[in-house]
Amino acid sequence: MSALLEVEALEMRFGGVRAVAGVSFSVEQGEVFTLIGPNGAGKTTVFNLISRLYTPTAGAIRFEGRDLLGVPAHRVARLGVARTFQNIELFEHASVLHNLLIGRHVHRRTALWQEMLFTPAVRRAERAFRERVERVIDLLELQHHRDSLVAGLPYGVRKVVELGRALAVGPKLLLLDEPSSGLNVEETGDMAFWIQDIRDDLGITVLMVEHDMSLVSRVSDRVLAMNQGEVLAQGTPAQVQSHQAVIEAYLGAPAAARGGGP
Amino acid sequence: MRFVFKTSYDQDIGLFRHEGQRFWYALLAVALLVAPWALSEYYLAQLVLICIYGIVGLGLMLLSGYTGLISMGHAAFLGVGAYTEAVLSARGWPFSLSMACAVLLSSATGIVVGLPALRVRGIYLAIATLAFGFIVEEVLTRWEAVTGGNSGLSVGRIELLGWTVSGTTQFYYLCLALAVACTLLVRNLLRAPTGRAFVAIRDSEISAQSMGIHLAWYKTLSFAISAGLTGLAGGLYAHKLRFLSPEQFTVLQSVELLMMVFVGGIGSVHGAFFGAAFVIALPQFISVIAAKLPAAMGSAAGLQATVFGLVLVAFILFEPLGLYGWWFKARTYLDLFPFYRRGMFRRQKAFQKSDRLR
Numbered sequence: 001m002s003a004l005l006e007v008e009a010l011e012m013r014f015g016g017v018r019a020v021a022g023v024s025f026s027v028e029q030g031e032v033f034t035l036i037g038p039n040g041a042g043k044t045t046v047f048n049l050i051s052r053l054y055t056p057t058a059g060a061i062r063f064e065g066r067d068l069l070g071v072p073a074h075r076v077a078r079l080g081v082a083r084t085f086q087n088i089e090l091f092e093h094a095s096v097l098h099n100l101l102i103g104r105h106v107h108r109r110t111a112l113w114q115e116m117l118f119t120p121a122v123r124r125a126e127r128a129f130r131e132r133v134e135r136v137i138d139l140l141e142l143q144h145h146r147d148s149l150v151a152g153l154p155y156g157v158r159k160v161v162e163l164g165r166a167l168a169v170g171p172k173l174l175l176l177d178e179p180s181s182g183l184n185v186e187e188t189g190d191m192a193f194w195i196q197d198i199r200d201d202l203g204i205t206v207l208m209v210e211h212d213m214s215l216v217s218r219v220s221d222r223v224l225a226m227n228q229g230e231v232l233a234q235g236t237p238a239q240v241q242s243h244q245a246v247i248e249a250y251l252g253a254p255a256a257a258r259g260g261g262p
Numbered sequence: 263m264r265f266v267f268k269t270s271y272d273q274d275i276g277l278f279r280h281e282g283q284r285f286w287y288a289l290l291a292v293a294l295l296v297a298p299w300a301l302s303e304y305y306l307a308q309l310v311l312i313c314i315y316g317i318v319g320l321g322l323m324l325l326s327g328y329t330g331l332i333s334m335g336h337a338a339f340l341g342v343g344a345y346t347e348a349v350l351s352a353r354g355w356p357f358s359l360s361m362a363c364a365v366l367l368s369s370a371t372g373i374v375v376g377l378p379a380l381r382v383r384g385i386y387l388a389i390a391t392l393a394f395g396f397i398v399e400e401v402l403t404r405w406e407a408v409t410g411g412n413s414g415l416s417v418g419r420i421e422l423l424g425w426t427v428s429g430t431t432q433f434y435y436l437c438l439a440l441a442v443a444c445t446l447l448v449r450n451l452l453r454a455p456t457g458r459a460f461v462a463i464r465d466s467e468i469s470a471q472s473m474g475i476h477l478a479w480y481k482t483l484s485f486a487i488s489a490g491l492t493g494l495a496g497g498l499y500a501h502k503l504r505f506l507s508p509e510q511f512t513v514l515q516s517v518e519l520l521m522m523v524f525v526g527g528i529g530s531v532h533g534a535f536f537g538a539a540f541v542i543a544l545p546q547f548i549s550v551i552a553a554k555l556p557a558a559m560g561s562a563a564g565l566q567a568t569v570f571g572l573v574l575v576a577f578i579l580f581e582p583l584g585l586y587g588w589w590f591k592a593r594t595y596l597d598l599f600p601f602y603r604r605g606m607f608r609r610q611k612a613f614q615k616s617d618r619l620r
Contacts, residue, residue, distance in 0.1 A: 051472055053468065053471070053472075073471050073472070074471050074474055074475060074476045074477065075474070076472070076474075077472060077473055077474030078474050082472070082473075083472050085468070085469060089466045089468055089469035089472075090465070090466065090469070091461060091462050091464075091465035091466060091469070091470075092465050092466075093461075093464075093465055093529065094458075094461050094462075094465065097274075098458060098461070101458055102458045102459070102461075102462045102470075102473055102475075103473055104455075105455055105458065105459060105462075105473050105474050105475055106473070106474035108455040110454070110455070112456060112483070115450060115451055115454035115455065115456050115457075116447050116450055116451055117447075117450065118450040118453070118454065122450075122454055123272075123275060125455075126271075126275045126453070126454070127271050127272070127275065130271045130274070130275070131271070165473070169473065169474070
């Protein structure tokens with residue numbers, strides 16, 4: 001059986017900068033796969049390549065065996081890939097409910113003229129959308145914020161709303177870009193539980209970028225460490241954390257190893 | 263104090279939130295229906311103009327307020343609609359057919375103008391549509407064989423299914439019916455996936471795309487519908503004025519239309535009609551005031567433009583939600599009475615917010 005997502009020799013250049021240089025990995029169905037690495041390692045670029053915001057200069061991305069590079073950005077969600085953003089990209093001047101309903105957009109089956117007249121088919125579809133969205137609201141405990149405008153919500157809640165919007169798509173693969181950034185300890189703990197629930201109860205595969213190592217080792221099945229666009233190590237959280245190259249990338253090599261000295 | 267207990271999703275899907283709203287809208291409908299008996303000919307004509315401008319407002323609101331694309335060339339769509347209707351009805355086409363052509367031609371123009379919108383946003387789009395406005399104005403002036411150029415074009419009566427619309431009252435009912443139909447159409451779109459896609463594009467293109475929204479398609483669609491509605495209003499405008507000339511569709515008119523939606527309240531359907539009423543009422547108000555001012559000020563040439571500008575600046579500074587903002591606050595006050603707090607709508611910075619101080 002082939003993996004859900006396969007990334008092969010992926011390369012992305014911005015002018016002379018090689019943001020991603022020959023990264024390969026594969027994400028299996030039903031696991032939480034985490035990308036770690038210091039700032040500027042190219043993790044978010046990998047995300048943007050998978051969600052087709054950028055087109056790679058070389059390499060291949062396959063989702064369920066299908067070439068993702070032949071698919072335009074707005075089609076990726078329809079295949080079953082939903083994502084969140086590092087700096088939260090919500091629809092600010094809409095309510096939480098509205099934001100989550102936009103997540104259901106890929107399931108729109110009604111024609112424009114039907115929507116203009118709001119035919120019974122549209123009403124049925126709206127009810128079905130709402131029912132799915134309510135399930136997400138229940139899971140993430142957003143009932144309290146359902147009708148509030150996103151612009152008025154605190155950061156921690158927005159982060160959860162963004163997760164909810166991605167879940168409302170009903171994805172097979174969820175891309176989480178730093179789900180815990182800006183959250184306090186308590187909120188990070190909730191996030192960890194949700195990620196586990198998403199994998200175990202909803203059966204959604206998760207690919208995430210994360211810096212908080214406690215969260216990473218708590219929820220990840222496998223971890224891939226990157227630095228300067230290249231893969232350093234791959235394996236279980238414990239293996240990667242104790243990997244020599246990873247420690248060097250974060251803390252720097254000991255002076256002796258660099259062959260230096262005053 | 264009003265409590266709305268939600269027991270079904272249909273309450274959120276429906277047009278009215280609660281019975282009270284249904285009652286007030288019914289009352290408004292009755293008031294509008296009996297208006298011809300209650301109002302003088304002059305005020306009825308103003309009401310007709312409000313309906314027409316309201317339809318333009320709806321179109322512009324959909325584009326600027328909901329999709330976030332600023333158009334400085336909407337008077338051009340109004341012109342395309344008006345001239346199409348005028349030319350075709352002069353050739354004896356029935357009203358429904360000529361009007362359909364006016365709407366379709368405006369929509370098609372809208373799609374063409376919308377093409378730059380696929381690449382540019384904000385101020386650049388405003389400039390592109392502004393340029394388009396100039397082009398249309400110029401075409402209307404120069405293409406004398408069809409438009410009559412600067413000497414203008416007179417417009418005949420409306421022939422609708424063997425019935426000639428004559429007199430202000432009948433025309434008023436026609437405009438009212440079309441305004442209501444357009445409002446329903448826009449409201450329906452906004453509560454369906456298409457309308458949500460528009461809002462998504464307005465607030466964040468990048469995540470709209472990641473949610474599976476085809477940006478190019480929805481932006482073009484928004485332009486097409488907006489221009490179509492404006493074209494429809496243009497057709498009615500032609501019959502209202504009975505005489506068309508290019509200087510009615512200048513860039514200044516476009517700016518006035520944009521101001522209408524800003525003062526009305528950007529991003530609300532109510533705002534389109536509030537803005538229309540405001541734009542129609544303000545000149546009357548100014549002329550009343552001008553009569554009381556000393557002659558040097560009262561009869562100064564730029565008085566109206568100055569007041570319009572001041573009003574726009576004042577709204578942007580103090581009430582960005584426009585007249586709809588006032589309306590919304592008043593409604594909230596009544597709904598929550600006696601629990602309304604003064605700071606309720608104070609604009610907060612994100613960093614001042616906390617879960618604990620709600």
